[in-house]
Amino acid sequence: MASCFTPSAACCSNPPIIGPPYDNKGTFIEVAGAKVYTSSTSPDTPKRALLILYDIFGYSGQILQGADYLAQHFRIFMPDFFDGKPASLSWMPMDGPADEDAMDEFCSGPGGREKTLKKIDELMVQFKQQWPEIESWGIVGYCWGGWIAPYAVGKDTQFKACAMLHPGFPGAKVAEEMSVPVLALCSKDEPESEYADFQPALKVEHEFHHFPKVVHGWMAARGDLSDSEVELDFWRGYELVLKWFQKHL
Incomplete structure (x- = not known):
């Protein structure tokens, strides 16, 4: 069971x-010593919430836009797991050993699995204390976050559903231990071979959707929303996420 995220070739x-x-609709607050983006545009007090694990580039405009869309029906919490130091845009596309070494160091340090899961637990304690009206929680992860999220929904998880967006897929053993319904949205850069071991091992309700016209990261920092086809699939993806959590939370 890998403890360090390994970005795909497309990533x-x-x-x-x-x-x-x-112009984001939510606000940045501090919870358990961490910066957290939170948003809720519902006219009613939300009783359902989503914990969002961003990709390695942190708070991109595209992710904030997607989060605000989901915030029409759920309260959104998106912690800054990288403490203001996400992966550098200059590393992409990777051009030699220096960029590769920097990414490896980032994934094993700020992006380390155990460190992140511990922080999730700490934050969830505080979220539940400060927002006691919330009755059910889902978890959403992009790329790196999509690799972390499956580890957070094993036995005795506090989440009721999971969405993995253009994710890194952990192995079959992790899939076997997932205990909540799983939605996976995949780009043309996540072919079936990427999850040939993962999907068959799932023992829970799950849906996998392919978006063959867009690249890895289209719902986050790599989504070129000036391209009408990308924008269409961007919103189609978020509509699927919205419906998934409306069904399962």
Whole structure:
């Protein structure tokens, strides 16, 4: 069972997209010593919430935009697991050993699995104390976050459903231990061979959807929303996520 995330070839080669500034609807707060983006635009007090694990680039405009969309129906919490120091945009696309070494150090350090899972537990204690009206929780992960999320939904998990967006897939053993319904959205860069061991090992309700026209990261930092086809699949993906959690939370 790997303790360190290994980015895919597409993750290492597709450059992030710097789009126009996004005027986020939520706010940044501090919880358990961590910066957290939280958003809720529902006219009613939400009783359902989503913990969002961003990708290695942190708070991109695209992820904040997607989070605010989900915040129409759920309260959103997106912690800054990297303490303001996400992966450098200059590493992508990777161009030699220096970039590779920097990424390896990042994934084993700020992006380490055990460190992140411990922080999730600490944050969830505080979230539940400060927002006691929330009755059910889901977890969403992008790329790196999509690799972490399966580890957080094993036996005795506090989450009721999981969504993995253009994720890194852990192995079959992790899949076997997942105990909540799982949604996976995959780009053209996540072919079936990427999860040939993972999907068959799942013992829970699950759905896998393919988006063959878009690249890895299209729902996050690599989503070029100036491209009409990408924008269409961006929102189609978030609609699937929304419906998944409306069904399972």
